[in-house]
Amino acid sequence: MGSEGSYSEDTGTFDTGKIDLSGLTTPTLTFYIYNIIGEDEANNNELSVSVVHNGNSTLLKTFKMYELSDKDGWVKVEVSLNDYKDQIIQLRLFSHHALLPYILIDNIRIDNLNGSGIETTVDSSTKIYGGTGKIIVTGANGQTLSIFTPDGRLISTQKVTETDCYLTAIPGIYIVKVGQFATKVVVK
Incomplete structure (x- = not known):
């Protein structure tokens, strides 16, 4: 699915039909x-995701293209629907064409959350989770910590030297690996 803007600041809206979230324990x-990389400027096009429930629209997340990746290509994103568990909703996607004419999305899916945005236990003492502007790893002292983009590009690797490790990160989705364990983390 795509949105095309003919002029700077064009917008578009796509509303789904009704979606029943019954039976999902962590709907996501x-x-x-x-992500399209502009030649001279960062791609500051935006895609916003809202939920329409009981006649009210609530903004859940806005994705700015330049924050997702610094390379051309498909990037996976997630939006929690936990506040609407066991409800019937509609989704509204709103595109804002601030620079480039196209916003393209594919493989839309609603399913149970698979490790993102929720504290994940690596073993009895190590935990990995996302916070506001940071990735938090506790109990991994002495282990190797690696952070990847959702498409598998290595961002950083370091040896953890403290019990609690706080890493600054821009909002987005990351794969965090501690030792041999890896999980997705959402930074808000």
């Missing part, structure tokens, strides 16, 4: 968005 919307 996932989809891929195509």
